[in-house]
Amino acid sequence: MKILIVDDFSTMRRIIKNLLRDLGFTNTAEADDGSTALPMLQSGNFDFLVTDWNMPIMSGIDLLRQVRADDKLKHLPVLMVTAEAKRDQIIEAAQAGVNGYVVKPFTAQVLKDKIDKIFERVNG
Amino acid sequence: MEHKNSTEADFASAVALHAPQLQLSLEQGDLQEVTRIVAQISQARESILYQEVGRLTRELHSAIVDFDIDPRNPHAKEMSQITDASERLQYVVKMTDQAANCAIDLVEASAPLVNYISYEAQSLMTEWQRFMRREMKADEFRMLAPRIEAFLGRSLHDSDQLSANLNEILMAQGFQDLTGQVIKRVMTLIADVESNLLKLVVMAGQVDRAVGIEHSIEDLRKKPAIENKSNAGEGPQIHADKLENVVTDQVDVDDLLSSLGF
Numbered sequence: 001m002k003i004l005i006v007d008d009f010s011t012m013r014r015i016i017k018n019l020l021r022d023l024g025f026t027n028t029a030e031a032d033d034g035s036t037a038l039p040m041l042q043s044g045n046f047d048f049l050v051t052d053w054n055m056p057i058m059s060g061i062d063l064l065r066q067v068r069a070d071d072k073l074k075h076l077p078v079l080m081v082t083a084e085a086k087r088d089q090i091i092e093a094a095q096a097g098v099n100g101y102v103v104k105p106f107t108a109q110v111l112k113d114k115i116d117k118i119f120e121r122v123n124g
Numbered sequence: 125m126e127h128k129n130s131t132e133a134d135f136a137s138a139v140a141l142h143a144p145q146l147q148l149s150l151e152q153g154d155l156q157e158v159t160r161i162v163a164q165i166s167q168a169r170e171s172i173l174y175q176e177v178g179r180l181t182r183e184l185h186s187a188i189v190d191f192d193i194d195p196r197n198p199h200a201k202e203m204s205q206i207t208d209a210s211e212r213l214q215y216v217v218k219m220t221d222q223a224a225n226c227a228i229d230l231v232e233a234s235a236p237l238v239n240y241i242s243y244e245a246q247s248l249m250t251e252w253q254r255f256m257r258r259e260m261k262a263d264e265f266r267m268l269a270p271r272i273e274a275f276l277g278r279s280l281h282d283s284d285q286l287s288a289n290l291n292e293i294l295m296a297q298g299f300q301d302l303t304g305q306v307i308k309r310v311m312t313l314i315a316d317v318e319s320n321l322l323k324l325v326v327m328a329g330q331v332d333r334a335v336g337i338e339h340s341i342e343d344l345r346k347k348p349a350i351e352n353k354s355n356a357g358e359g360p361q362i363h364a365d366k367l368e369n370v371v372t373d374q375v376d377v378d379d380l381l382s383s384l385g386f
Binding site: 010011014015018053054055059060061082083084085086087088089090091094101102103104106110 | 221224225228231232235356357358359360361364369370371372373374377380381384386
């Protein structure tokens, strides 16, 4: 299971990376915005994408749309972990095809629940 | 002229001062005198306005100059104070980043120590229980004893290390005090600048009224169309609990998504 973590703040990437490691996912890579993440996704055989929304150059919602528009990536499970908390935004993300949505600040348990749920659905 | 009171009061008293004479001159048909008095009133008004603008400008300036947080910096006064404010906020970003990274470093350094203790304790527990049930042969116990000794020795050492790491994590939270102070100062500056800008806006309104300029409401409302920034995101919602179109927690998010069929 190879996971790409996308967030413009390195501390948030490290926190998510550590939480994922505790959940048994040790194969992770990091990117600091959508524009650096997309080429990594296109060439890196990732199984799962965890992305922030608010980032410079390419936002997480745009990254999500690019992923869904890419024939090779369109089935990639995407979990959004973000401070964006407007109802319209959550609806927007859902319509863009997000698989899970976690609002910051979040707990390790919430992250685990959402990841479990996503894989239950993907595998089920 | 005395200017202890508000501009309008000053102006009113200047008018009141000249009014009887003006009326008298009007009644007498002395147009030259009327013109002279009107000019005097007008001059008084301008002078009061200039003084008010000057006073507000000085207040605004001093509000900005007052924003001098770091007396140790000899160049503080030469810098733009607003630039200084953003530098201070940059300092907050740097401090919080350092503290977060420091804490994560220590957590990452501590995790293997805890993992070892947990793993080895589990393994030794199984062996120890065999020994207690007298299921262990003498030479097996001879193998177990040095493992127990090594475990105890390493536990002692690692728990010291963990304790030191916890202490360092605690100390890393000291950023809160320093950044809190800086942020409070910047908030005070913003409040000062806002209140002075507000005064300037009110002042501008008074100047407009005094000189008879009228702005069309349509022009004032005609703001450049706000571009749709939703793609860029808005960052954390500060008053999530008071806003209707904003979720307050993960439960809200889950409810909303499940209402959408998720």
